[in-house]
Amino acid sequence: MNRGNWHAAFCSWVFTFFIISCSNGTPGASSDAPSSVDERQKMIEEAVPARASDDLYLRPGAEIDMGTLLERIEQHLDDKNLSYAKAHLDKAREMDSLNEEVQWLGGRYHLMANQSKKANDIWKKCGLQHPENIPCRIELARLQLTIGLVREALKTANELIGIDRNNAEAYFLKGLAVRAVKENDEDALPYFQRAVDLDNAHLDALDMLGVIYAGRKDSLALAYYRNILALQPDRSDIYFKMGVFHMDKQEWNEAMGAYERAIRIDPKDADSYYNLGFVLTQIRVFDKARNAFAQAIAVRPRNFKAYYGRGYTHEMLGDLTNAARDYREALSIRPKHQPSATALGRVNQKLKAVP
Numbered sequence: 001m002n003r004g005n006w007h008a009a010f011c012s013w014v015f016t017f018f019i020i021s022c023s024n025g026t027p028g029a030s031s032d033a034p035s036s037v038d039e040r041q042k043m044i045e046e047a048v049p050a051r052a053s054d055d056l057y058l059r060p061g062a063e064i065d066m067g068t069l070l071e072r073i074e075q076h077l078d079d080k081n082l083s084y085a086k087a088h089l090d091k092a093r094e095m096d097s098l099n100e101e102v103q104w105l106g107g108r109y110h111l112m113a114n115q116s117k118k119a120n121d122i123w124k125k126c127g128l129q130h131p132e133n134i135p136c137r138i139e140l141a142r143l144q145l146t147i148g149l150v151r152e153a154l155k156t157a158n159e160l161i162g163i164d165r166n167n168a169e170a171y172f173l174k175g176l177a178v179r180a181v182k183e184n185d186e187d188a189l190p191y192f193q194r195a196v197d198l199d200n201a202h203l204d205a206l207d208m209l210g211v212i213y214a215g216r217k218d219s220l221a222l223a224y225y226r227n228i229l230a231l232q233p234d235r236s237d238i239y240f241k242m243g244v245f246h247m248d249k250q251e252w253n254e255a256m257g258a259y260e261r262a263i264r265i266d267p268k269d270a271d272s273y274y275n276l277g278f279v280l281t282q283i284r285v286f287d288k289a290r291n292a293f294a295q296a297i298a299v300r301p302r303n304f305k306a307y308y309g310r311g312y313t314h315e316m317l318g319d320l321t322n323a324a325r326d327y328r329e330a331l332s333i334r335p336k337h338q339p340s341a342t343a344l345g346r347v348n349q350k351l352k353a354v355p
Helices: 003-023 037-047 050-057 066-078 082-096 100-112 116-129 135-146 150-163 168-182 189-198 203-215 220-231 236-248 252-265 270-282 286-299 304-316 320-333 338-353
Strands: none
Touching (some): 066 082, 100 116, 116 135, 135 150, 135 168, 189 203, 203 220, 203 236, 220 236, 236 270, 252 270, 270 304, 286 304, 304 338, 320 338
């Protein structure tokens, strides 16, 4: 029963109880109605699902312990139920506004409510008031990276490492901050590697190492990607990245296999369909390439690159009319796409030459 249905059921129960009470005005009449305030309250609580009873938990006079309150705030945030999260958070702040878990959850709430400045201020305050606190600083560093305060994020990451030199997330965040500040991968790489050394299941650090080594066309990238897949086999995005790695090295068969795996996992992966189509044009399997581009368009209709790709396969297969149609469609979506304009001009010339 959801909360809306519970409310309707409760109102119905109140109405029914009112009718029964009125019909029992005659002494001696039999009734199943509750005879005391305690019994009525018990009936209400029994009618309410556990998660819907939060308003009862916050009612005046209710006994509240901080541990349960924190659990409920976190659960509501995980469920994206911000109204209940705020109600419980307000109560927790009344009880102890300096509690570091209250501050950590408060920052999470404000971030989810699109109030990043408030989240930033709360987590900063948490760090100042609790010098050894790690969770607030981790969230603060992530937020600072997200909103572009990269030097502040680097400072926060260094504070984290100062508190705990074996915290893998701290090194990962420092790697991201160094990469953003220095705008290169070389200086950041040791921090991502340190994160993986401390936690070989740190998926984000493994991913970053894969990206960096792929940029170098170093096959070590594949080792990091495979480590991720060993932990999470259904990562279509990782198969896509493996496909890009092989495609950059013109390893067409391996690239094709990677994109096909990505598509099996996620049939709506338009980018893998498009790249698969490109690979198939490179090995001149134009009919299958045309199908791949068509799938990319089906998933993402305003995909001008896929229209251009399908137009090219039509042209290579001798279907000039449909080739011209796809090139025009690509240009209707992206008027300044020069490859489509050039291809359309070429096809129109061929069509004019047809007797």
